[in-house]
Amino acid sequence: MKNVKRRGYGMIFLLLLPAFLIILAFYVVPAILTGTMSLTNMDHRLSWNFVGLQNYKQMLQDAILSRVFWNTIVYVFGTLLCFNVTFGLLLALATSYVAERQGERTSMFFRALWLLPRFTPPIVYGVIWLWILDPTRNGLLNGILSLFGKKPVSWISQYPVQVIVLTNGIIGASFGMILFYSAITSISREYNWAAAVDGAGWLQRIRYVTLPLIRWPLMFVTAYQTLSLLTSYEYILIITGGGPFYRTTVWSLYAYNEAFGGYYASYRFGYATALTLVLVLISMVASIIYWRVFRFREMMSEPKIEVV
Amino acid sequence: MRTMKRLTWLAVLAAAALLLGLSVGAAAQEVITIRAWTVGPDTPAFYRAENLVTAGERLNQILEAVGADVRVEVDADFWTDDWDSFRRRVILASEEGNPDVVPDILVSSHLDIPVWASSGWLAPLDDLIAPYWESTYEDFFPHLWESVTFDGKVWGVPQDIEVRMVFYRKDHLRALGWTEEEIADLPRKVEEKEFLLADLVELAKQMRDAGLVEYPIVHRPTSGPDFFQFVVAYGGEYYDPATNKLVIDRAALEDTLAFFANNVKEGLTPDGMTTWPWPPVHRAIAIEGTAGMQITGGMWFWAEWQRDFGITEEELWENLTWTLIPAGNEKGRPNQLGHPLAYMITAPSRHKELSALLITLASSVDLNTRHALEAAKLAIRRSQTAFPRFLESEYLAEAAKLVPHQIFSAGHPASGRYATALHEAVGAVETGALTPAQAVDLIIQRMRQAAGDDLIIK
Numbered sequence: 078m079k080n081v082k083r084r085g086y087g088m089i090f091l092l093l094l095p096a097f098l099i100i101l102a103f104y105v106v107p108a109i110l111t112g113t114m115s116l117t118n119m120d121h122r123l124s125w126n127f128v129g130l131q132n133y134k135q136m137l138q139d140a141i142l143s144r145v146f147w148n149t150i151v152y153v154f155g156t157l158l159c160f161n162v163t164f165g166l167l168l169a170l171a172t173s174y175v176a177e178r179q180g181e182r183t184s185m186f187f188r189a190l191w192l193l194p195r196f197t198p199p200i201v202y203g204v205i206w207l208w209i210l211d212p213t214r215n216g217l218l219n220g221i222l223s224l225f226g227k228k229p230v231s232w233i234s235q236y237p238v239q240v241i242v243l244t245n246g247i248i249g250a251s252f253g254m255i256l257f258y259s260a261i262t263s264i265s266r267e268y269n270w271a272a273a274v275d276g277a278g279w280l281q282r283i284r285y286v287t288l289p290l291i292r293w294p295l296m297f298v299t300a301y302q303t304l305s306l307l308t309s310y311e312y313i314l315i316i317t318g319g320g321p322f323y324r325t326t327v328w329s330l331y332a333y334n335e336a337f338g339g340y341y342a343s344y345r346f347g348y349a350t351a352l353t354l355v356l357v358l359i360s361m362v363a364s365i366i367y368w369r370v371f372r373f374r375e376m377m378s379e380p381k382i383e384v385v
Numbered sequence: 386m387r388t389m390k391r392l393t394w395l396a397v398l399a400a401a402a403l404l405l406g407l408s409v410g411a412a413a414q415e416v417i418t419i420r421a422w423t424v425g426p427d428t429p430a431f432y433r434a435e436n437l438v439t440a441g442e443r444l445n446q447i448l449e450a451v452g453a454d455v456r457v458e459v460d461a462d463f464w465t466d467d468w469d470s471f472r473r474r475v476i477l478a479s480e481e482g483n484p485d486v487v488p489d490i491l492v493s494s495h496l497d498i499p500v501w502a503s504s505g506w507l508a509p510l511d512d513l514i515a516p517y518w519e520s521t522y523e524d525f526f527p528h529l530w531e532s533v534t535f536d537g538k539v540w541g542v543p544q545d546i547e548v549r550m551v552f553y554r555k556d557h558l559r560a561l562g563w564t565e566e567e568i569a570d571l572p573r574k575v576e577e578k579e580f581l582l583a584d585l586v587e588l589a590k591q592m593r594d595a596g597l598v599e600y601p602i603v604h605r606p607t608s609g610p611d612f613f614q615f616v617v618a619y620g621g622e623y624y625d626p627a628t629n630k631l632v633i634d635r636a637a638l639e640d641t642l643a644f645f646a647n648n649v650k651e652g653l654t655p656d657g658m659t660t661w662p663w664p665p666v667h668r669a670i671a672i673e674g675t676a677g678m679q680i681t682g683g684m685w686f687w688a689e690w691q692r693d694f695g696i697t698e699e700e701l702w703e704n705l706t707w708t709l710i711p712a713g714n715e716k717g718r719p720n721q722l723g724h725p726l727a728y729m730i731t732a733p734s735r736h737k738e739l740s741a742l743l744i745t746l747a748s749s750v751d752l753n754t755r756h757a758l759e760a761a762k763l764a765i766r767r768s769q770t771a772f773p774r775f776l777e778s779e780y781l782a783e784a785a786k787l788v789p790h791q792i793f794s795a796g797h798p799a800s801g802r803y804a805t806a807l808h809e810a811v812g813a814v815e816t817g818a819l820t821p822a823q824a825v826d827l828i829i830q831r832m833r834q835a836a837g838d839d840l841i842i843k
Contacts, residue, residue: 122504123480140830212655213599213665213675229599234657234816320660322812322819337473343802344476345834 108357115351121344132351141323141331149327152241152313153306160246161302162295165253170283172254173261188258194248203315206244210316233317237324241313245306253298260291293376300367304360328356414454419740421461423492424471424726429688432756433492433544433726434461440746457739461490472497479506482733489734490744492544495532495725496610499798502540508730509538513741521745524766532725532793541727542744545753545762548787549611549721550707551575551585552682554674557597558706561588568706575708575719576790582618582644582713585678589653592677600669601653601677604645606661608808610722610794611681615641616807617792620716623803624795625841631797633829633842638807640713642821646814659812671696674704682707684784688761698780709790723791725765757781763788799836806831 118128136142168191176184194202209217210232219229233240264287272282288295310330313319319326319334326334336349343349367373419441423433441459448455464471471493478487479501487506501507514522525543533541558568574580589601605611613623621637624630648654655661669676671690679686690696709719728744730737747753750768754775757764763785764770775781794800809831810824819827832840 121476121480121500135834140827207662211665212657212661213669213673215665215668231655231657231660233660234655237660317660320812321657321816322659322809324816324818337469343805343835 111350112354114346115354117347119346119350123346128347132348133355135348136351136355141326144323145326145328145331148238148323148325149307149329151238152245152325152327153303155238155242156246156249156306157299157302159242161249161253161306162299164246164250165298166257166295168250168254169257169261170287173258174279176262188251188254191251191254195251199311200315202244202248203312206312206316210240234321237317237321241317241325241327244312244316245309248312249302249306252302256294256298257291260294261287264290296367296371296373297376300364300371300373303363303367307356307360307363328352328359332356414456416456416458417736417739418458418460419490419736419743420488421459421490421492422464422471422475422488423461424464424468426465426467426471427685427689427760428465429685429692430545430756430760430762431463432752432759434463436747436752436756437461437490437743439752440743440749443746444743457743459743468494475501475506479504479731479733482506484733484735487731487733489731489736489740491729491731492726493729495541495543495727495796496794496801498533498540498727498729499535499796499800501729502535502538503798506732507540508732508734508737509540510542510730510741511539513730513737514539514542514745517741517745521748524768526765526767528791529725529765532723532796533727535796541729542748543765544726544728544748545756545760546723546725546765547684547762548723548784548791549614549710550682550684550784550787551710552670552679552686552705552707554598554670554677554704555706556674556704557592557677560597561591561595571706572708572786575711578712578719580708580711582615582711585680585711586644586648586651586653589648589677590651593651593653598677599675600655602648603654603661603666603669603676603679604658605681606659606663606666608805609681610724610800610804611683612641612804612807612811613794614681614710614720614722614792615644615713617720618710618717619644619713620718622843624797624800626796628841629797630839630841631795631799631803631832631836633825633832633840635825635843637717638810638825638828639821642810642814642824644713645811646817646821649815649817654815656815656817658815659808667694671701671705680710684763684780685761687780687784688759707784709787718790720790720792721787723788723793725793797836797839799832799839802835803828803832806835 113125115132116127116129117125118131119125168188172184172188175187197205208215211217211219212229212231212233214220214223214229216229216232218232222229268286268290269282272286277285308329310327310333313325313327313330314333317325319330319338332349332352335343335345335352337344419437421434421437423437425431425433438459438461441457445456448457464474475491475493475497481487491507498507502509522542526546529543529546530539533539533543553571555568571580585602592598593601616623616634616637619637619640621634621641622632623634625632645654649656649658666676666679667686667690670679670682671686672694687698687701690701691698709721712719728747730740730744734740748766750766750772751774753765754769754772756762757769757775758778758781761780761784763781764775769775770785795803797803806828810819810828813819813824813827814821829842
């Protein structure tokens with residue numbers, strides 16, 4: 078009996094080993110290196126010159142950082158609430174409705190359409206937006222305005238936050254759409270029929286049947302996308318570059334710029350890694366809050382969506 | 386018959402021996418590959434790479450003529466993405482220091498020399514170019530050597546030089562009633578301080594009020610050393626060569642930032658100028674004429690506008706004129722900033738002497754002139770200015786008149802960081818996020834971090 082148990086542990090160890098090694102090599106080791114690097118004033122010469130907590134002290138004196146912090150909050154939760162969750166949900170509801178009425182093929186076509194931005198390479202997607210938002214009449218939006226005799230608008234400087242929320246949200250919405258759609262279609266039809274028999278309209282069925290049953294995917298997408306948005310900056314970098322004057326610089330972009338940005342790249346690797354480490358802490362705190370508030374332990378314990 | 390047969394056999398044998406001999410000879414011939422990384426980013430500057438390739442071909446002709454058993458192959462690439470990514474590539478490769486990764490030759494900004502040389506990534510060139518001094522390098526304009534000297538040693542061979550300028554739309558000047566003579570006289574008036582930045586602003590207001598333009602004054606959206614020109618125009622300094630320290634000249638910086646802030650307040654410059662991509666800036670001034678002036682122009686735009694935007698040179702002459710950056714006040718002076726590019730040889734290179742020879746061949750008058758003509762750059766050698774093909778270009782001759790007023794970026798490792806901080810401050814005052822005085826404080830904070838004690842605050 079003992080032997081079998083031991084062999085069982087050996088098997089578990091063997092099965093977990095590859096994943097463990099990968100995490101060790103590609104997460105734990107880089108994380109330790111990053112943490113160590115944040116205690117140096119490493120620049121382009123990449124020398125490990127230890128300065129203690131100086132980088133962290135400098136963060137407290139950094140006049141830009143509070144602006145960057147609030148930008149990050151607005152960007153993450155703005156994109157999350159407007160697009161990644163709400164708009165993703167609307168798309169899922171609409172396409173599942175279409176699937177019911179027009180057949181799965183039409184519905185799939187619309188979902189595929191919303192996936193296009195995610196398939197597009199970031200640089201192409203960014204350049205398309207640069208053309209849409211071009212501050213002169215040559216841009217798509219200003220071209221349309223000029224048809225009505227309106228003056229061109231400098232979109233990025235007038236609506237910087239809206240621009241980064243919109244451009245990221247259009248990509249982000251598809252993630253929620255797919256998860257919510259599959260959750261909605263896996264809801265047993267009897268619930269909806271029963272509700273319909275009880276006289277519930279479409280909206281009421283969404284409110285009282287669909288939403289409660291897809292509660293877990295909703296919370297999962299919220300938590301997962303929060304973490305993913307916290308570390309994303311590539312579209313902002315391409316479209317606004319973080320400007321005008323830090324209006325769209327989020328934490329991760331600020332760290333990137335401290336390391337690689339500027340006319341003559343800064344290469345302040347020490348400070349940049351300290352910034353990213355704080356971002357890791359923020360993400361961890363957010364994860365713990367979500368774990369507690371959304372009670373993810375319950376979700377992990379048993380399947381919550383009834384599969385037909 | 387027998388003799389015939391014998392002769393045939395002999396011929397076959399001779400041919401075989403010859404072929405064998407040749408193939409043995411070919412196998413014995415050594416091919417040395419020299420790798421070079423060059424940067425535009427402006428696309429017309431592709432001869433920065435091509436001239437090295439041609440230099441290799443010329444060297445091979447000589448080697449072949451003298452029967453030497455060695456050939457050189459030049460593998461040169463030309464980077465048209467931005468400066469940032471080019472530098473990142475060089476820095477990451479140099480850090481690794483592997484001679485199979487790091488190229489032998491680099492072509493980059495003279496601003497990179499203090500940083501790269503102090504990091505030990507470059508080879509000092511004094512001894513390497515000494516053999517060619519009389520034949521080639523003595524002919525270079527002497528001031529260019531200053532831009533590639535750091536810590537008492539020469540680290541680069543000047544590759545090109547240009548001037549910066551303010552471009553004005555002539556059609557709008559004419560519409561405001563300027564005569565051709567008045568337009569032609571503008572460069573002199575700027576040079577002799579009869580036309581100041583305040584007059585430029587006045588002119589922009591006239592264009593705006595007459596409804597001629599949508600954006601009376603535009604400037605480069607991205608960071609660059611151009612903004613130092615305004616500091617000098619307002620009588621300030623940004624570098625002290627005697628102590629090799631960067632200078633923060635509060636008064637001149639505030640005047641500079643107030644100039645940009647007021648232009649936005651008056652509706653002369655779009656408030657989001659620092660968020661514009663480059664193409665609309667070029668289109669506004671060169672094609673559509675929706676801009677009146679581009680105050681941070683560069684002479685290479687002339688080539689870019691023709692090559693990338695399809696405008697003919699006649700159209701450019703018809704619609705555009707240029708001057709130095711006008712003085713801002715009595716203390717200041719009209720000026721323009723030059724930004725020389727240079728060939729450098731990397732420290733890990735296994736073929737430093739050969740690289741120096743190739744650079745020397747690529748710096749020949751004809752090759753450098755074809756670069757100057759294609760990319761709209763100025764001569765680096767005295768004899769180039771008498772070279773027939775160079776003389777044919779009216780544009781280069783006219784632009785070269787601005788040279789006496791040239792300033793350079795500071796030869797300090799934190800110089801680029803200063804340019805970035807100043808550009809950041811311009812963005813801050815243009816969007817109204819900071820006042821000019823607050824923006825100067827931000828520059829000081831940034832530069833204290835970047836330059837430490839190498840800073841003089843006045």
